[in-house]
Amino acid sequence: xxxxxxxxxxxxxxxxxxxxxxxxxxxxxxxxxxxxxxxxxxxxxxxxxxxxxxxxxxxxxxxxxxxxxxxxxxxxxxxxxxxxxxxxxxxxxxxxxxxxxxxxxxxxxxxxxxxxxxxxxxxxxxxxxxxxxxxxxxxxxxxxxxxxxxxxxxxxxxxxxxxxxxxxxxxxxxxxxxxxxxxxxxxxxxxxxxxxxxxxxxxx
Numbered sequence: 001x002x003x004x005x006x007x008x009x010x011x012x013x014x015x016x017x018x019x020x021x022x023x024x025x026x027x028x029x030x031x032x033x034x035x036x037x038x039x040x041x042x043x044x045x046x047x048x049x050x051x052x053x054x055x056x057x058x059x060x061x062x063x064x065x066x067x068x069x070x071x072x073x074x075x076x077x078x079x080x081x082x083x084x085x086x087x088x089x090x091x092x093x094x095x096x097x098x099x100x101x102x103x104x105x106x107x108x109x110x111x112x113x114x115x116x117x118x119x120x121x122x123x124x125x126x127x128x129x130x131x132x133x134x135x136x137x138x139x140x141x142x143x144x145x146x147x148x149x150x151x152x153x154x155x156x157x158x159x160x161x162x163x164x165x166x167x168x169x170x171x172x173x174x175x176x177x178x179x180x181x182x183x184x185x186x187x188x189x190x191x192x193x194x195x196x197x198x199x200x201x202x203x204x
Contacts, residue, residue: 001132001150009132009154017158018165021120022083022197026106027163029090029190031170032177033104039167045111047159050125051152053115057125058133058148065122076201079117083198091191104187119201128155 001009018024023046030039056062065072090104106114115121133148177183 001147005132006150009128009151012128013154013158016124017155017162020193022079022114022118022194022201023121023159023163024166025190025193025197026086026111026114027166028170029104029187029194030106031167032173032186032190033170033183035174036167036171039171041108042106042111043160043163043167045106045108046115046163047156049112049115050121050159051156052112053121054125054128054152054155055148057122057129058144058151062122062126062129065126075117075122076119079119080198080202082114082117083194083201087191087194087198090187090194124155 027039027042027046030042053061065075086104086106128151129148132151133144173186177186
């Protein structure tokens with residue numbers, strides 16, 4: 001991979017990783033409701049699941065998802081359903097005690113699995129597979145496996161950094177949110193954002 005391609009990849013990774021999406025929204029929510037330490041498993045789960053998905057796309061799974069409309073529709077439906085379920089649970093968490101009681105929580109494996117029903121993650125992986133893995137300067141790449149390894153490494157680092165940043169921001173609000181009805185309204189606002197993301201995924 002040339003220096004120009006790597007620079008373009010870094011810019012692309014920054015824009016895609018740090019813009020809001022299902023992962024960053026959940027990292028913020030978990031950070032605010034549980035604190036940074038109890039959100040670390042999700043922060044690690046995102047790059048873990050995404051790297052597995054990127055490897056699968058680089059090896060041809062992405063083409064299968066595009067070629068089989070029923071599979072595409074199933075993944076979309078699962079992603080929308082999961083986000084709406086989380087939004088419903090989040091909207092009812094009035095106190096930190098309710099959040100700590102696992103009303104608002106995502107396990108490590110749920111975080112990994114969430115990547116496979118995340119339409120934004122699929123779009124990103126497919127774009128990377130087409131633009132940086134299988135082609136080089138508009139021509140078929142002679143070293144796709146090496147390029148795939150570079151892309152996976154770069155994106156894993158950015159996924160880790162972006163979700164850590166959003167979780168840290170959420171955790172910094174935790175003490176302030178504990179007063180009065182602030183947490184309830186914060187959770188309801190984030191629930192509305194998750195529902196809006198689900199709607200976007202349904203029509204994207």
